[in-house]
Amino acid sequence: MIFKHAIVLAAALTVLCACSEETVDRDLEAQTLMDLSREWSQRVGEGEMELAFTVWADDAVMLPPNFPMLDGKVAIREYIERANQIPGFKISWEPLRVQVSESGDMAYMIERNVIELDGTDGNKIVTHGKVVTVWQKNDDGKWKNVVDVWNSAPGPID
Amino acid sequence: MIFKHAIVLAAALTVLCACSEETVDRDLEAQTLMDLSREWSQRVGEGEMELAFTVWADDAVMLPPNFPMLDGKVAIREYIERANQIPGFKISWEPLRVQVSESGDMAYMIERNVIELDGTDGNKIVTHGKVVTVWQKNDDGKWKNVVDVWNSAPGPID
Numbered sequence: 328m329i330f331k332h333a334i335v336l337a338a339a340l341t342v343l344c345a346c347s348e349e350t351v352d353r354d355l356e357a358q359t360l361m362d363l364s365r366e367w368s369q370r371v372g373e374g375e376m377e378l379a380f381t382v383w384a385d386d387a388v389m390l391p392p393n394f395p396m397l398d399g400k401v402a403i404r405e406y407i408e409r410a411n412q413i414p415g416f417k418i419s420w421e422p423l424r425v426q427v428s429e430s431g432d433m434a435y436m437i438e439r440n441v442i443e444l445d446g447t448d449g450n451k452i453v454t455h456g457k458v459v460t461v462w463q464k465n466d467d468g469k470w471k472n473v474v475d476v477w478n479s480a481p482g483p484i485d
Numbered sequence: 486m487i488f489k490h491a492i493v494l495a496a497a498l499t500v501l502c503a504c505s506e507e508t509v510d511r512d513l514e515a516q517t518l519m520d521l522s523r524e525w526s527q528r529v530g531e532g533e534m535e536l537a538f539t540v541w542a543d544d545a546v547m548l549p550p551n552f553p554m555l556d557g558k559v560a561i562r563e564y565i566e567r568a569n570q571i572p573g574f575k576i577s578w579e580p581l582r583v584q585v586s587e588s589g590d591m592a593y594m595i596e597r598n599v600i601e602l603d604g605t606d607g608n609k610i611v612t613h614g615k616v617v618t619v620w621q622k623n624d625d626g627k628w629k630n631v632v633d634v635w636n637s638a639p640g641p642i643d
Contacts, residue, residue: 390595390615390617393637393638394639395639396615426621428587428591429586429588430586432586432588433587433591435593435632437554437632457548457554459548459617459619459634463584476615476617476634477636478549478550478551478634478635479550479551481553484554
C-alpha cells in the first residue's frame with residue numbers, strides 16, 4: 328500500500344513539475360511585449376491618448392530628463408498632456424530587446440525614441456533617446472508599464 | 486483504493502503548492518537588493534573598483550545621459566575608468582524602492598544619485614539624478630546588475 332502511494336506521489340510530482348515549467352512561455356510573453364510597445368507608440372502617434380493611457384499601471388513612475396520623478400498615472404497624464412501642447416511635439420519609440428522573468432510577471436525592455444519639437448527658427452528639433460521600460464503583469468494577465476525612463480543619445484541608435 | 490490515491494494526490498498537491506509559494510521570500514530578496522545597492526555605492530566611494538565591477542553582469546547595459554548605450558561589462562568598465570580620471574569626479578547613490586518578480590529572478594529599483602565634478606572656477610559642480618536599475622539573479626543565487634540608466638533631476642530627490 329505504501330509503495331503504491333509512493334508511486335502516485337511520484338507521478339503527481341512529475342506532472343506538477345512539468346506543469347509548472349510549462350505555464351510561462353517566455354518567448355511568447357517577450358513577443359507580446361515587443362508588439363505592445365510598437366502598438367503603444369503607434370497609438371500615441373495617432374493621438375489616441377485615452378487608449379495610450381491604459382498601458383500605464385496606476386502606480387507607474389516616469390522619469391523624464393531634467394524633470395522630477397512623476398509618481399503615479401495622474402502625474403504622468405498631466406506631464407504628457409502638457410507635452411502635447413508644445414508646438415510640433417511628436418514622440419515615437421521602438422523596442423530593441425526584452426527580457427521576461429521566469430515567472431512571467433515582470434519584464435524589462437531596452438528601447439529607442441525620437442522626440443520632435445518646432446524650433447523658434449522654424450526648423451524641427453529632433454532628439455534621439457535611449458529608453459528603459461519595466462513591465463508588470465496584472466492579475467488579469469495584462470502587461471502594464473510600471474517604469475518609463477529615458478535620456479538623450481548623441482545620435483540615432485542602431 | 487482509488488479514493489485513497491486521491492487523498493494522497495490531494496495532499497501532494499497541497500504540499501507542493503505551499504512549497505512553491507514559499508520558495509521565494511520576496512521581502513528578503515528586496516532587502517538583499519537594497520543592501521547590495523548601498524554597499525555597491527560605498528565600494529565605489531572608497532575606490533574599491535574591482536569589487537564594484539563584480540556587481541555588473543557580463544551582458545549588462547549602461548545608459549549614461551548624452552552618451553551612446555554601453556553594451557556589456559567591457560564597455561562599462563572603460564566608461565567608468567575614464568569617468569574616474571575627471572578631476573574631482575565622485576558618484577554615490579541610494580535605493581528608494583525595489584520590486585522583485587514572483588520567481589525571485591528579476592527585480593528593479595528606483596534610486597537617486599549625486600555626481601560631483603570640479604568646475605573650472607574651482608567650485609564643485611553637483612548634479613542630482615534619478616536612476617533605474619534592473620537586476621537578475623545568477624544560477625549561483627547572486628544578484629547582478631543588468632541595466633543601469635539615469636538622468637538629471639532639477640534638484641535633490643526626496
